[in-house]
Amino acid sequence: MDNRANFHHSIEELQNDILKMGHYVEEAINQAVESLMTLNDTLAEQVVENDDLIDKMTLNVEERCLRLIALQQPLASDLRTIGAALKIATDLERIADHAVDISKTTIRLSGENLVKPLIDIPRMAEIAKEMLKEALESYTERNVNRAAALAVKDDEVDKLYSTIFQDIVQLMGSDYNRNRQLTHLLMVAQYLERVADHTTNIGEGVIFMVSGKRKDLNL
Amino acid sequence: MIDIQSLDLFYGEFHALKNVSMFLPEKSITAFIGPSGCGKSTLLRTLNRMNDMIKTVKIKGTVTIHGNNIYEPEVNVELLRKRVGMVFQQPNPFPKSIYDNVAYGPRIHGTKKKSELDDIVEKSLRDAALWDEVKGDLKKSAYGLSGGQQQRLCIARALAVNPEVLLMDEPTSALDPISTLKIEELIQQLKEKYTIVIVTHNMQQAGRVSDQTAFFLNGEMVEFSETDTIFSNPVDQRTEDYVTGRFG
Numbered sequence: 001m002d003n004r005a006n007f008h009h010s011i012e013e014l015q016n017d018i019l020k021m022g023h024y025v026e027e028a029i030n031q032a033v034e035s036l037m038t039l040n041d042t043l044a045e046q047v048v049e050n051d052d053l054i055d056k057m058t059l060n061v062e063e064r065c066l067r068l069i070a071l072q073q074p075l076a077s078d079l080r081t082i083g084a085a086l087k088i089a090t091d092l093e094r095i096a097d098h099a100v101d102i103s104k105t106t107i108r109l110s111g112e113n114l115v116k117p118l119i120d121i122p123r124m125a126e127i128a129k130e131m132l133k134e135a136l137e138s139y140t141e142r143n144v145n146r147a148a149a150l151a152v153k154d155d156e157v158d159k160l161y162s163t164i165f166q167d168i169v170q171l172m173g174s175d176y177n178r179n180r181q182l183t184h185l186l187m188v189a190q191y192l193e194r195v196a197d198h199t200t201n202i203g204e205g206v207i208f209m210v211s212g213k214r215k216d217l218n219l
Numbered sequence: 220m221i222d223i224q225s226l227d228l229f230y231g232e233f234h235a236l237k238n239v240s241m242f243l244p245e246k247s248i249t250a251f252i253g254p255s256g257c258g259k260s261t262l263l264r265t266l267n268r269m270n271d272m273i274k275t276v277k278i279k280g281t282v283t284i285h286g287n288n289i290y291e292p293e294v295n296v297e298l299l300r301k302r303v304g305m306v307f308q309q310p311n312p313f314p315k316s317i318y319d320n321v322a323y324g325p326r327i328h329g330t331k332k333k334s335e336l337d338d339i340v341e342k343s344l345r346d347a348a349l350w351d352e353v354k355g356d357l358k359k360s361a362y363g364l365s366g367g368q369q370q371r372l373c374i375a376r377a378l379a380v381n382p383e384v385l386l387m388d389e390p391t392s393a394l395d396p397i398s399t400l401k402i403e404e405l406i407q408q409l410k411e412k413y414t415i416v417i418v419t420h421n422m423q424q425a426g427r428v429s430d431q432t433a434f435f436l437n438g439e440m441v442e443f444s445e446t447d448t449i450f451s452n453p454v455d456q457r458t459e460d461y462v463t464g465r466f467g
Contacts, residue, residue, distance in 0.1 A: 002464070002465050002466070003464045003465070003466070004463070004464035004465070007464070008465075073422075073423050074463070075422060075426070075450045075451075075462040075463055076450060076451060076452065076453055076458075076459050076462045076463050077459060077463060078463045079450075079451060080451065080452070211452075212451060212452025213452075
């Protein structure tokens with residue numbers, strides 16, 4: 001018999017909140033990348049606007065976690081689940097902030113022609129999006145193996161970032177406008193690299209929540 | 220320090236402790252947790268042979284303290300209980316003055332000189348974090364103290380005979396939150412000089428004060444490890460279920 005059925009129900013609600021938040025963040029990153037590829041500043045503005053909602057959701061998760069800690073004094077797996085929720089909410093919120101960063105780049109580049117076709121950035125974005133999806137699914141399934149596999153994808157993202165960095169530096173010359181656009185694109189690559197890192201943090205949170213073990217997925 | 224080996228205890232036919240083995244290091248705090256009837260208080264009472272008073276009790280196995288099996292027939296039980304003091308759930312001061320409560324044990328064990336007794340009383344009350352509150356009222360009845368003060372007086376009384384081990388059976392369950400915090404602080408200070416074993420129903424208390432925790436269920440010691448492990452990532456599912464309130 002569960003003596004703390006209400007408490008455990010609240011923890012389930014907390015996990016649902018995280019997943020709901022995760023869904024919005026996935027949407028934000030998808031739209032942000034889409035807006036850049038198509039230089040669609042209307043879509044980009046929408047991402048910026050929606051970020052307020054994600055911020056509110058983060059605060060809501062934080063408050064829920066603090067209330068559960070204060071009133072229920074959770075232990076063992078309950079405590080780990082709440083601790084992981086606090087951390088994962090922060091990582092999701094950061095990913096959403098990077099979606100905003102990318103969208104603002106779209107707005108800054110609005111009306112310009114790109115100096116080169118985007119090849120590696122979309123690849124990187126694709127992997128980062130997949131990683132976010134994987135991270136959220138590993139959370140839902142409480143699947144330690146899926147969470148741990150994020151490390152492999154993160155390595156791919158890091159390699160792509162390094163390639164993009166070198167390409168962009170080579171393309172730079174003495175033309176101010178060109179350099180400005182290339183720098184913005186380099187920053188987009190950096191944002192995506194950060195998004196991937198945050199998904200590995202989420203994976204680490206899942207592993208800790210399920211097994212109580214600490215594992216570094218971002219070596 | 221305290222080495223329990225293959226300990227079985229029966230109340231008549233009832234098998235209350237099943238093959239318990241554990242080692243409690245010197246100057247550490249060990250918490251025993253588990254649902255009512257799990258055997259934790261029974262085990263605590265085996266450590267100073269309080270169960271001897273119950274006629275139907277049968278014990279197998281050994282409990283050695285500093286290498287001496289306390290269940291050897293030649294052991295002087297009064298001296299054992301001087302070495303292994305005990306504090307109970309309800310504060311139980313004697314109907315005497317504060318001073319006489321603390322001086323009671325030393326007097327029985329032969330200390331007569333007033334100056335010596337004065338020193339022991341002051342030192343014990345200081346160690347029990349009660350001296351500053353009662354130093355002007357030593358001749359007053361212990362019954363005039365608050366519950367939390369009475370419990371600290373009982374701790375002072377236990378300390379007065381210079382024990383090595385202090386057993387505490389739910390020492391704060393009858394106290395208000397502030398008195399509880401005072402006792403918890405005190406327990407941590409006492410660790411510098413004494414080996415402490417505490418039975419508690421309050422898991423957060425076990426988490427706050429103890430170095431290692433043992434979880435008991437139906438007379439069996441299910442898990443015994445560092446307190447952090449028990450409360451953050453226990454190995455046994457039954458421990459997990461108990462500390463998260465899924466049963467018990």
